[in-house]
Each structure stands twice: as C-alpha cells, then as structure tokens.
Amino acid sequence: MEQxxxxxxxxxxxxxxxMMLWIIIGLAxxxxxxAVWFIVYSTTQRKAYEExxxxxEQAELDMQQRELENDYEALNNxxxxxxxxxxxxxxxxxxxxxTQKYETARLQIxxxxxxxxxxxxxxxxxxxxxxxxxxxxxxxxxxYVEEIARLNQENEALRTENAEIKNRNExxxxxxxxxxxxxxxxxxxxxxxEKLNVTGLNLTALNxxxxxxxxxxxxxxxxxxxxxxxxxxxPVGEKTIYLRIVSPSGQLxxxxxxxxxxxxQLQCTAKKVVExxxxxxxxxxxxxxxxxxxxxxxxxxxxxxxxxxLISRSFELR
Numbered sequence: 001m002e003q004x005x006x007x008x009x010x011x012x013x014x015x016x017x018x019m020m021l022w023i024i025i026g027l028a029x030x031x032x033x034x035a036v037w038f039i040v041y042s043t044t045q046r047k048a049y050e051e052x053x054x055x056x057e058q059a060e061l062d063m064q065q066r067e068l069e070n071d072y073e074a075l076n077n078x079x080x081x082x083x084x085x086x087x088x089x090x091x092x093x094x095x096x097x098x099t100q101k102y103e104t105a106r107l108q109i110x111x112x113x114x115x116x117x118x119x120x121x122x123x124x125x126x127x128x129x130x131x132x133x134x135x136x137x138x139x140x141x142x143x144y145v146e147e148i149a150r151l152n153q154e155n156e157a158l159r160t161e162n163a164e165i166k167n168r169n170e171x172x173x174x175x176x177x178x179x180x181x182x183x184x185x186x187x188x189x190x191x192x193x194e195k196l197n198v199t200g201l202n203l204t205a206l207n208x209x210x211x212x213x214x215x216x217x218x219x220x221x222x223x224x225x226x227x228x229x230x231x232x233x234x235p236v237g238e239k240t241i242y243l244r245i246v247s248p249s250g251q252l253x254x255x256x257x258x259x260x261x262x263x264x265q266l267q268c269t270a271k272k273v274v275e276x277x278x279x280x281x282x283x284x285x286x287x288x289x290x291x292x293x294x295x296x297x298x299x300x301x302x303x304x305x306x307x308x309x310l311i312s313r314s315f316e317l318r
Contacts (some may be wrong), residue, residue: 072109072137076106102140196310204224208220224243225283226311244268247294247297248295248296261307300313300314300315301313
C-alpha cells in the first residue's frame with residue numbers, strides 16, 4: 001500500500017492566526033488602558049470629594065466661630081449695661097470679686113479668638129473650647145443679673161421701710177401740733193386768778209456734793225426752786241406741786257407717776273406737798289435725781305397744781 005504525504009499549512013490559515021493574535025493583543029491593551037484610566041479617575045474623584053468635604057467642614061467651623069464671636073460681643077454689651085446699674089448698688093468687695101472673674105473669662109476668650117483668626121484651618125476641638133468659655137461668661141452674666149435683682153429687691157424693701165418711717169413721722173408731727181394747741185389752752189388757763197402764783201423759778205445742776213455743777217453732763221441732781229407769793233383768791237389748804245422737766249431733745253425727765261390735768265393724765269418729773277395758808281411761801285425746793293444721760297441745751301420747767309399750770313420757763317444748761 002502506498003503512504004500519502006501530510007498536507008502543509010496553507011498561506012491563508014497562517015495569516016488568520018496572526019490577525020487573531022493582534023486582535024487579542026489590542027483588546028488587552030484597551031482593557032488595561034480602561035483599567036488604568038478608571039483607577040486614575042477614581043483616585044482624582046475621591047481626592048476632590050475629600051477636599052470638598054474638608055472645605056465644607058472649615059466653612060462650618062468658620063461660621064460657628066463668627067456666631068460665637070457675635071455671642072461674645074452681645075454678652076459684653078449686656079455686661080456693660082448691668083455694670084452701670086451694679087456700680088450704684090453693689091458692695092465694693094462683691095464688685096471686685098465678680099469683675100475679676102468676668103475679666104479672667106473675657107481675656108481667655110479673646111486669646112482663643114486671636115489664635116483662631118491666625119489659623120487657616122480650625123479644629124472642632126478649638127471651636128468647642130471657645131464655646132465652653134463663652135458659656136462660662138454667660139453664666140457669670142446670669143449671676144450678675146440675679147445679684148442685681150436681689151439688691152433691687154432689698155432696696156425696694158428699704159424704700160417701703162422709709163415710707164413707713166415717713167408716715168410715722170407725719171403722725172408724730174400731728175401729735176406735736178396737737179400738743180402745741182393743748183399748750184396754748186394751758187397758757188390761757190394760767191390767767192385765772194384763783195390759781196397759785198409762782199415767782200423766782202430757777203433750775204440748777206448739782207454735783208454729788210450738792211454744789212452747783214457748771215457742766216450738766218456731770219450733774220447728779222437737778223434742783224428747782226421757787227416762791228409762792230400771797231394770793232387771797234387762792235383757796236388755802238394742802239397743795240401738791242407737780243414738776244415737769246423736759247430735756248433739749250423733748251424727753252420728759254424722771255418718772256414720778258402721773259397727775260390729772262384737764263381731763264387727761266400727765267407724767268411728772270417729781271412732786272412736793274406744801275401747806276398753803278394764804279401767805280407767801282419762800283424757798284420752795286424740789287429735787288430730781290439724775291438717772292439718764294443729760295446734754296447741754298435748753299431745758300423747760302413746768303409747775304402744776306390744782307389742775308392749773310402755774311408757770312413754764314426755759315433754762316439754758318451748759
């Protein structure tokens with residue numbers, strides 16, 4: 001049997017294989033190129049996104065800083081208003097303490113503000129620290145307001161108390177006027193002929209030895225002397241002479257009880273009983289032991305008997 005020889009590749013098949021190889025190589029290059037482009041594009045986009053986020057965060061921090069600075073400025077303006085009110089009513093020691101605390105917080109805030117203005121990039125921690133300092137300042141201002149409110153309330157109470165005192169003074173003035181009118185009535189009664197007459201009335205300050213004392217502050221006794229002259233119109237019999245001594249401040253000295261006078265009861269400094277027989281009684285003396293501090297000035301001496309005011313005279317004691 002005769003053997004057949006192997007067929008050799010034709011030129012057309014070889015050409016097709018080379019074309020397929022180049023197509024595969026071209027597709028691979030395209031795929032690699034697209035992959036490289038995608039990687040580069042993704043990296044660029046991510047970087048751009050991160051930069052945009054960072055810019056947004058910085059913008060928000062800048063806005064927060066400006067808002068906090070506006071808050072700080074408003075607090076300073078409020079503090080200036082309350083400071084003017086507080087200067088009129090607050091104790092100096094309290095004022096110094098609160099002012100020192102406020103100034104310390106204010107300086108810390110201004111320091112943080114200066115640091116943030118000089119930085120291109122702020123951090124949330126720095127903004128938070130500034131916010132905390134401003135909160136501290138706001139709390140101090142609130143304390144100021146509460147302190148002012150408390151002091152204003154105290155001042156209102158004082159004004160009410162002063163009004164009550166004024167009302168009492170007006171009532172006292174009314175009583176003084178009533179007393180003045182009563183004294184006028186008493187003066188008119190002195191002209192009645194039937195009352196005892198009194199002459200030579202005198203007031204003297206004595207020391208502990210019974211001698212005249214020049215300074216009334218050192219006196220241990222006050223002595224009142226007078227004479228009851230003859231008066232045929234006056235009924236005879238036992239007469240109780242009531243003495244009233246009024247100090248320069250308007251205070252009645254002593255406390256020897258009361259006596260009736262024109263339907264009322266008056267307090268007296270001292271009293272003395274004499275027997276009047278229609279004849280002159282000279283050298284009548286009434287003593288009062290000093291039991292309170294005396295001051296120099298004008299003393300008023302009054303004598304009463306038989307529901308009459310016998311005499312009233314003022315003496316200057318040094």
